[in-house]
């Protein structure tokens with residue numbers, strides 16, 4: 001695995017323990033027996049999947065089936081057993097097959113040293129930035145990729161990008177020429193590529209904050225000469241009020257809360273509410289606990305996320321948005337794999 005190029009700020013480091021705490025084990029007795037049964041179930045499933053890969057027919061469907069089976073094993077046996085199954089899956093020879101998929105391989109190898117970097121999300125977006133990496137894949141890897149990239153999680157992530165573009169453009173219509181936007185954990189700010197308000201010069205500033213200097217470098221060169229202002233900053237810096245960046249009409253965070261514990265998520269929500277102008281909107285997104293790809297992501301991709309339920313989202317929303325909030329809403333994207341919270345500040 002590649003060495004980390006730098007360390008995350010500690011606020012977005014989730015551990016297997018923090019995932020397990022949210023994902024209880026159904027029965028705590030007989031764990032050794034249940035682990036043996038889970039291993040046996042995985043062995044049956046992977047044998048069938050490998051045979052289907054070897055037969056070479058309808059490979060995307062074989063991957064879809066495998067992803068569904070891993071989800072079921074994860075659900076059935078619960079966190080404690082699942083955490084022990086993950087290294088078994090990762091060490092299984094099937095990993096060398098599935099990691100021929102460029103998206104799966106990137107996630108597992110973590111070339112930037114941490115999970116869920118903006119380069120990984122570019123595979124989901126089908127962005128030209130990763131076209132060369134995709135082109136280097138084997139034919140089998142490309143067949144697997146055809147499904148992994150169209151699995152429910154990635155479909156929901158593409159919808160999330162389009163939703164962010166829509167929020168930015170609608171904010172520009174609502175607020176006129178003084179529109180100020182803040183993207184926290186901006187990644188490569190791909191949602192800006194389709195923004196009419198940005199293209200037509202109708203935004204006063206679109207501040208894009210991220211802790212990864214490579215992402216900030218990408219935004220700086222792509223959006224040079226526009227109202228986009230990249231800032232190398234972190235959640236920790238925001239919580240410490242280190243970044244003096246003013247106030248905004250729209251603040252959003254996508255692909256971030258999935259890595260934050262409740263305590264940090266609530267504190268960050270409070271800080272974002274303070275940074276909103278009157279009438280401004282804060283939006284945050286999280287993978288929902290109804291997502292279907294979790295078993296595959298946590299094993300073959302080594303990508304752990306904190307999934308959240310509607311009740312979890314309300315808890316963060318209510319604790320984070322106190323006296324100045326109006327119109328709090330929690331809502332699902334179309335396939336319910338991502339859940340959103342939007343909070344409007346009193347005018």
Ligand SMILES: C[S@@+](CC[C@H](N)C(=O)[O-])C[C@H]1O[C@@H](n2cnc3c(N)ncnc32)[C@H](O)[C@@H]1O
Nearest residue numbers: 012116118185186187210211212234235254255
């Ligand atoms: C999954 S990407 C999402 C990128 C983008 N928002 C999108 O939706 O495509 C997650 C981003 O969060 C950033 N990130 C993670 N933890 C962070 C932290 N504590 N402070 C600032 N940025 C963080 C990473 O550098 C990465 O660019």
